[in-house]
Amino acid sequence: MKLTGAQILMEILKEEGVDTIFGFPGGAVIDIYDELIKTDIRHILVRHEQGAVHAADGYARAGDKVGVCLVTSGPGATNTVTGIASAYMDSIPMVILTGQVPTQLIGNDAFQEVDIVGITRPCTKHNYLVPSAEAFPRIIKEAFYLARSGRPGPVLIDIPKDVGKAVIDYKPIKEVQLKSYNPTYEPNMKQLRKVVDLVEASQRPVIFAGGGVILSGAAAELTQFARNVRIPVTTSLMGLGNFPGTDPLWLGMLGMHGTYRANMSTGACDLLLAIGVRFDDRVTGKTDAFAAQAKIVHIDIDPTSIRKNIPVTIPIVGDCKISLQHLNQLIEQTDLTDIEKKRQSWLDQIEEWKNTKPLAYKQEDTLKPQFVVEKLYELTKGEAIITTEVGQNQMWAAQYYHFDRPNHFITSGGLGCMGFGLPAAIGAQMACPDKLVIDIAGDGSIQMNIQEMATAVQSGLPVKVVILNNAYLGMVRQWQELFYEKRYACTGMDCAPDFVKLAEAYGALGLRATKPQDVEAVLKEGLAASGPVIMDFKVDREESVYPMVPAGAPITEMLLV
């Protein structure tokens, strides 16, 4: 079959199940766009390429497909870098298609030329510069295979303009073969049996589950395991939703802004089952003091995650879902009649921590950001997909919105990328058209990708933006308050647009609340609206996120309200 490179791309995209692309056209990708409009693939035209990547990220996380974006060469490509780095840190399956100048011009400093393969080498799982039209089909197939297999991640394909135009004889590729890439899915059973022994023997066990559990689709297996062996569960930021936030065994999030009981029980536990985590410094605090009394089991599909930051007793390389399935089977064969009795004193201790130092904020006359999130949780019955920006808004969302299901909390966890939430919400809404999708934002972060409001309006995506507006870069201000003697260097955002008018300018609905008693009415009206909405909540300016573990301190040493 004689096809152009651009036509081959469309063929393979369809084969890979791609029905949505986020992108922004330009000179180097005109040929690809010219083919794209002839297909059924929906294209979401963003307003900035960073938005396209974050949207593809949100799309991949809310649904179960690889996120795809398409941008032009040069600035189009460089604008994707932040989004790619965020997806890489959070292991999100994505394929980024960038245009490139024609092959014969590469290296000539041609118009809109940039070495995007060189630039993104350290922040992609793999990347390709397509050397010829003949190599193009194999590369596209490999890219999708790499993006979704093993530890997922973003893969970039840089496509010279002439590759899109070239006509070649195309034969569909059935199977991808990569001799150097063979992820380990099946865990070592001997090691798993040791885990069961440790679970039986332990007095004070804790499960610490991360984003890897969500990525492997193992939340149900995890929940079953934890309930069967009566082990309380904490998660990383990326792991929220792995275990029901309303379950009595739920400890809350772990780490710098984790709950008192999660941090204390990790400090006191004698067995830590770490599943699909990578022990980020925001989780561990001082590593020497982290779970210092515990034997640590670490299950992860990526061998580099194991023993990178924390020494472990039992390392297990394998897929989280398969590992948990095996563990559940092994547990079924184990006599657990006494388990309730055995765990009781440990669970009582945790209950006491929960009751004496609950997650709380000072109730005052001012409008508290935590109150807004609590109300939002109440009104949505915890069923919305929540995306966040980065900073205080992200932490309050994580603390006060309780997640019962995976894939409902979408945040830039590893990279901590401001400007993530709105485009991610757009992507999530594309993946889940029938769901309520809400971006919990700050006034600082939302302005980093506010232009995507136009995308939401143009594409008819009814995303809701809740701005916790304190006119500060709040998280940095909080650090300045606590650790820099209140020298608020350059964190005041005194000049901001009127977000209500801004929403209206984009053709969306704008609402505002300034008093606690207005919150419910504004949220109700905003959430009920059929189109995109910005809700501006003028919150207490100097409210801080607690608990807080100062950077580098043991996580059991928290500053509390």
Place this chain on the structure above:
Amino acid sequence: MEEKKHTMTMLVDNQPGVLSRVSGLFSGKGFNIESLCTAPTMDPKVSRITIVTKANPPVIEQVEKQLRKLINVIKLRDMTGARAVKREMALICVKARPDLRAEILRIVDIFRCKVIDVGTEHYIIEVTGDEGKLKALINLLKPMGIKKIARSGSLALYREPK
């Protein structure tokens, strides 16, 4: 923990950019490279990269895992220890004043190296050997005045079973 020298060799896809992935990994992760060499193998699609690095055991474990994670790295082996043979080549341009020429030639003889270029003021000496031999030779030649030196970096192969 004590830092130790490790020689690692890897078979990689012989493609543009692969060396940059490997060296970029070292710089990006803060690992150090003492020497690095690369050339194609018998299979033109595959190159062999040999890297000498110095680190403590946990860091070496990370270096190995991270290298294996690269899609273009087909196979990796740590060649540290006696099970592999290691050799390095150096070209040494040494000042050769008339009164020292005989002495230099004697050293060349003892070390079984070769003089591959001669001038009125210099010799260029070609030497191959393990790290200790090169070090010893350089120490002996230093007092004569080494003008320039080019070293290949270490190469290594596993010994075949006897």
